[in-house]
Amino acid sequence: MLRPALLAAALAVASPAHADDADLAALRAEVKAMKADYETRIQALEARLAKAEASAATQPPSPPQDTASAAPSNPGAFNPEISVILQGGYAHLKDIPERRITGFLPNGRPPGSTRGFSADDSELVLASNVDPYFRGYFNATLNDGTVGVEEAWFQTLALGRGLTLKGGRFRSGIGYQNEQHPHAWDFATNNLMYEALFGEGYGNDGLQLRWVAPTDLFTELGAEIGRGANFPGTDRNTNGVGSYALYGHVGGDVGDSHSWRGGVSYLSTRAEARSGTLADFAGTDVNAAFTGDSTTWLADFVWKWAPRGNSTIHNFKFAAEAFRREESGSLDCTGGMCGARLGAYRATQYGGYAQGVYQFMPRWRAGYRYDLLDPGSRDYGVNDAYLPRPGYKPSRHSLMVDYSPSEFSRWRLQYTKDRASQGQDENQWYVQYIFSLGTHGAHSF
Amino acid sequence: MKAFRLFAFLIAAWPVFAHAALNVFACEPEWGALATELGGDAVKVYTATTAFQDPHHIEARPSLIAQMRRADLAVCTGAELEIGWLPVLLRQAGNAAIQPGQPGYLEAAQQVALLEKPAVLDRAQGDIHAAGNPHIQTDPRNIARVAQALGARLAEIDPGHAAAYRARLADFNTRWNAAMARWQARAAPLRGMPVAVQHEGFPYLENWLGLKQVAVLEPKPGVAPSVGHLAEIAAHLKTAPAKAVIRAAYQDPRPSEWLAAHAGIPAVVMPFTVGGSERAKDLFGLFDDSVDQLLKVAR
Structure with missing residues (x-):
């Protein structure tokens, strides 16, 4: 700033051609004086700057401008987290038109997988914090011609005191596997216990209140009320509460390498004319509609091991669950030998599964699962004369190997020896892929 | 009830x-x-x-x-x-x-x-x-x-x-x-030292000490290197030699051990954080040890 001004001034003064020598000498002296003056000033400034720099070095540095926070306002930045799960594969199965689990009332949904190639269910997930108080989550399965809303809920963020309230349509917190969607399962197929109990998993439209205790030992208690429209209940077109569930989990670590969680859950619901197909003594299909109360107890236990808590190279996971379900009411049997007869129905049934999955080298895991159901005691009342009550215990052995090139992709090969249905001893093969696109968030324990 | x-x-x-x-x-x-x-x-x-x-x-x-x-x-x-x-x-x-x-x-x-x-x-x-x-x-x-x-x-x-x-x-x-x-005075000889890293975990350390990163073992962040990829890096290190291959205490030792054996350079385990080595008991020990580990291979 100073020097150009100085030059301009000097030029302006020097430009008149007829300035005399005395004037010029005076000007030169003046310019020289100014130059000296400015140089001393600049030296003083430089000294001060050096001093400031030296003292700044001994001071703690101040946080720099965060460039991320200075990002331009982008309306897209508030878009929800979007992820898509692509899941499909190939299944080699026997041609069985209607798969049943012997000794258990069917859940009304056609179970089993498609033979050959299929692109199963792809999932679309949208999630976001709504505001400082709530989080929203939406999960839909997309199939040819159908869209199923698996979950659509809000959850509180700022209730505090260990409390979280969830409302809408959600997977119940009972058991262990129940909250997991199929892409998070360790096997290509569901376990027999959940198939018999719920079809896939128990979901509900309602409210859930969770409380985590302020203790070193992880302790959570949950209570849910809901519509109760899903199997084992039915939609009954009523006001009030159609089902309720209670659960408690405890968990913790043992050293750096082991962690565990166990719990007990209880589900109570009611069914009205819940229809399904059974075979009578003549082998003819009859329609059996159950009306009554259904209560289920579940126990679950998960144990995970990783050397020093570092699961990247080797890790092992063990999970087991068991249930006891009691249903009592009436069974309306129509068709076949029954004709049309309303009888009592009372059943207490059991079952469970246990599985182990071992990561034997980075990216590769192998697992084994054993499923077993016990039809327990069944009383069909007057229909005992027409409906068989086989003591057959459905079971399944599954072996799988999976390979995950990254945490967003997985390939799986599975062999299952299926004995879910009496008289059938089936070898099943599955090849499965699971890809997750987008911001696929964290998975629970 | x-x-x-x-x-x-x-x-x-x-x-x-x-x-x-x-x-x-x-x-x-x-x-x-x-x-x-x-x-x-x-x-x-x-x-x-x-x-x-x-x-x-x-x-x-x-x-x-x-x-x-x-x-x-x-x-x-x-x-x-x-x-x-x-x-x-x-x-x-x-x-x-x-x-x-x-x-x-x-x-x-x-x-x-x-x-x-x-x-x-x-x-x-x-x-x-x-x-x-x-x-x-x-x-x-x-x-x-x-x-x-x-x-x-x-x-x-x-x-x-x-x-x-x-x-x-x-x-x-x-x-x-x-x-x-x-630390800065002790680490003066480290300025310009070429190193290979297993994971992109050390840019701040390199920036502070003036280390020169000449190779990364992971082909992509978080993707474990294959033997073929490691062989390529060993070949690359012939033209641009590194003094050492460094990794964090939690990382799989095999890729850097393999490279160390094939490229003839030492593999250094950095504590990376507090508790990562015997000496890294607190933050001061963390940097005492980090600087010393690198000085050992600088000569």
């Missing part, structure tokens, strides 16, 4: 402990150590991970949820380092005080300028972090910056001990500046 009573009994019977000290939940050991330096007896620090665990891949274990439930302050690196587990803890703990945006939530990465911000966000590039490289704790100047923020935050959420926190912070600043001067 029986079940209701059982649950009510469980709630009533469970012992609830009250702690006078401020509970600090530290996601990584370096922030746990820093909270201990700045909080002293006024804080009770729980460190969620160890130096032998990969902070990218941690299970959202029940024990972590239980600790997060009681935390008054959560100190984490941020910059998506903990994206696979921290959100689950925050949502499941039911603790309003430590939610992002609250005074009880502090992200260390927000206090420093991040390096290696990717220009293109594509998963084909591997496990990249949109905000930049999150491994900021390998530069002591970053520790100093985070210390200012953490000290101020402790004083804010626990005003009863504010004077003590400020005194401890001033004391830490003095000791830390002296230590930094010492």
